[in-house]
Amino acid sequence: MDRRKFLQWGSFVTVTVATTGLAGCGGDDNASPATPSTNPPTTPPASEPGNTFTFQQGVASGDPKPDSVVLWTRVDGNNGSKPVNVQLQVSTQADFSTLIVNSTLAASPDWDYTLRNKVTGLSAGTTYYYRFQVGNQTSPVGRTKTAPAAGTPLSQLKFAFITCQDWSVNHWAGMEELVNEDLDFVVHMGDYIYETVGAAFQTGKVETRHAQLTLPNGTLRDDGAHYATTIDDYRYLYKSYRSDPRLQALHARFPVIAIWDDHEFSDDCWQDHQTYTAADDATPRTARRRAANQAWFEFMPADVSFDQADTSFHNIQIYRSFTFGNLATLVMTDERLYRADHVIPEQAAGSEIGSRYFVPKTTLAALEGSKLAAAGGALTPVSILGDTQRGWWQQQIGNATTTWKLWGNEVSLLRMQIDGALAVGSLLADAVIAQIPALGSQKRPLTGAIAQDLKDAKAANSYQAPAFTQLRGLLAGLTVPALQINAIVAALTSGLPPAMLIDQFILNADQWDGYNAERKAMMAFLKMQRISNVVALTGDIHAFFAGPVMDDYDAATPVPVMVDLVTAGLSSNSFQSYFKSVVDSDAAFADAKPLVYTTDGNGAMVNTFNTTLTSFNPWLTYVNSDAQGYAVVTLAASKLSCSFHKLKPIADGVAPAMPATASVQVVEVAAGTPAVTLA
Known part of the structure; x- marks a missing residue:
């Protein structure tokens, strides 16, 4: 017995109304309607014997609303260019002893023999079981659940x-x-x-x-x-x-x-x-x-x-x-x-670096501001x-x-974001502490001093030979001998990373x-x-x-x-593995390796990227980047x-x-x- 009312055939979505399902309080007011066919068939088209076909991709349901859900399957087999008849059955019981939907649908080759059927007239907050049949083949049984009706008090x-x-x-x-x-x-x-x-x-x-x-x-x-x-x-x-x-x-x-x-x-x-x-x-x-x-x-x-x-x-x-x-x-x-488009197009930057990834923050903000101004403040271009x-x-x-x-x-x-000057300053501070372990408690002021020195040198176009005024003053105040200070400065100068890193960067502008x-x-x-x-x-x-x-x-x-x-x-x-591959393979970023990972005594990787991210982004309450x-x-x-x-x-x-x-x-x-x- 065909216990359903067939509402409409659609080129893309069919809709059936359950005969015994109680209508809920309605779906969302923005729901998209099914698209009707211009020439709906009066009877489903014929198909070859059912044993030609299988359900290789299983079944699925989606978009649960208080009175409806969308059911899906795909018929796999050879039927030439003809549609395939498929029976849809829906029940509130796992054994399908009572059917509230028993509809014949047509899987069309135009849509790769996929079926999408919206079942309406269902009860809110209710579990349903569904399956598809073609000939003597039956799909796996699917289980779905409608949404509770709007306003219904829920504990969880x-x-x-x-x-x-x-x-x-x-x-x-x-x-x-x-x-x-x-x-x-x-x-x-x-x-x-x-x-x-x-x-x-x-x-x-x-x-x-x-x-x-x-x-x-x-x-x-x-x-x-x-x-x-x-x-x-x-x-x-x-x-x-x-x-x-x-x-x-x-x-x-x-x-x-x-x-x-x-x-x-x-x-x-x-x-x-x-x-x-x-x-x-x-x-x-x-x-x-x-x-x-x-x-x-x-x-x-x-x-x-x-x-x-x-x-x-x-x-x-x-x-x-x-x-x-x-x-x-x-x-x-x-x-x-x-x-x-991304605020800095790939064509302008020459690659994804500088356009979508590792983008200078001030440049990004300036170009976004220019696009906004050109649009009279409208957000459309950004x-x-x-x-x-x-x-x-x-x-x-x-x-x-x-x-x-x-x-x-x-x-x-x-x-x-990452502050490149502070990141480099932290790495160079570690190098200073490696030479003078007693300065271990001074990691933060050392980092700040070096970062400021590098920013000053870059601004003055003297990055290749920074004066390190802040660092020299800090070390002198900590009673480090002048000769040792000069040796530290010389060592730092010889191993400076590229000047382009001394900036603030957005990691992912996508x-x-x-x-x-x-x-x-x-x-x-x-x-x-x-x-x-x-x-x-x-x-x-x-x-x-x-x-x-x-x-x-x-x-x-x-x-x-x-x-x-x-x-x-x-x-x-x-996420961390991508940055690891960069610092491992790109010489320009090799010095940044400790910001991404280190290795322990057994050679196992230790993820330092989590700490790097939280140190520059205090709003990140939890991070697991690997x-x-x-x-x-x-x-x-x-x-x-x-x-x-x-x-x-x-x-x-x-x-x-x-x-x-x-x-x-x-x-x-x-x-x-x-x-x-x-x-």
Whole structure:
């Protein structure tokens, strides 16, 4: 018996109404409607016998609302150019003894035989089971859960947020571990796939069960890597990633709310531009961007709008929001499709260094100011969100009546800077102390004196032979003999690092640090509206961070406004490892090695990068820059608790056995206070 009402066929999304589900209090008012077909078929198209087909990528659900959820699968097999009939069944019982949906859907070759079906008319806060059938083949059973109705009093909400699951490095044991958590849903902060194969950052240890990927088409880069270019390339990546049973199990167990970051299209992208070379700034890649948009839409169980007839790269809108009872509003933003070019274009800097990474702070601020002035103060040319989405964000956050306002944010809001003069001063102070160990207690004044001397020398164009006036005076006051002072100065002068390091640097201008004016404007909005309990959920940077986001990081006394929680990548190589590779391979940065790592008596690496980061960024309450892992958040009315799970490393090509977690750090945010404490 067909126990469902079939509402409409869609080219991209179909919608069915459950027959016995009780309608909840409605979804979010910004939900995107399903896109109807211009010629909906009156009966589903015929298909070949069912034993030709399988469900190689499993099943998935997403975007849970009080009365609806999106269900997904893909049929794998050969049916020529014809659609394939697929039966969808939904039940409140794991044995499917009573069906509330029993619908026939058509998986079209136009969408790579993927299906996205939005089931409406469901009951709020309810667990459902679903499966797909074609012929005599049945998919794995999926389990999903609708959101509590808006305003419903909740004692607790629990979810995980994850990011950066590069197939080509490390392991995916974290997914297997997460399946055993008792979660309401999972938030994916992007970098679900990586568009490159064979890139330098994808080298290292990897599970033997993850075979090397080969793109169907791909484009060769100068460094020997290939990057996805066509719709077939992007589909291949999603199908390959979804072939892993651990990722399938995670999707089958929990509804996932996903947003993209950059690698779903291109590393450090903006709009339809890639950034592999300095020349890429000038060349739009609209066809490639559209291919990435379509593949993401095909493979994500997301309640979003997509218009293939729109020939621009703005043919999809994925920013959206969710409400969970009286506890949480979750606002998911798209921080790639509308963002302006980096303030310092790669073409101007000549490379990513000086443009996106290790960017002089004063230069960045000056150029951002120039762009703002040229635009009459409008944020458009220096924006991550774009004007329309920023206004929408303000509306969603400003109108939220829940205790917590969660922001699915992708790139960190936390300032991450290094004062090159102080960093070099610290290293040279260590050299002085090595010659005179009795000066060990004077590390801080030595560092300050040397840093000031180097800045003065650079300003006076005498960096090759600094006078070291401050250092000489300090040492003389400490009764160091003049001959020894001269010897120390001579030794320091002979080993000075490049003058370009004597500056203040933003480590990553692809983050909000590179779009400071918009960040300040958004923090000003929160302050002006007196909006509290705003917490960002962030990924991208392959490290754990937690701390308050300031109204103006450059103010004499910055004021905390909200909190940013940043999870490490599930598998991607760590933030610290990238800096280690630079100081190990680039002579210009070799002297900075102690700021990134040292070695102990057994030759094992000791991570010093955490301390380096916190010493220049006092708002960073917690840092673990060398980790893979995930985060689990438990929300209550009085506090938010976030557990950062650092995973055990891979060994001989094999992922660690369960439990995969090596250590857990819990951080807490008390309601009403934009601060982080370590539990």
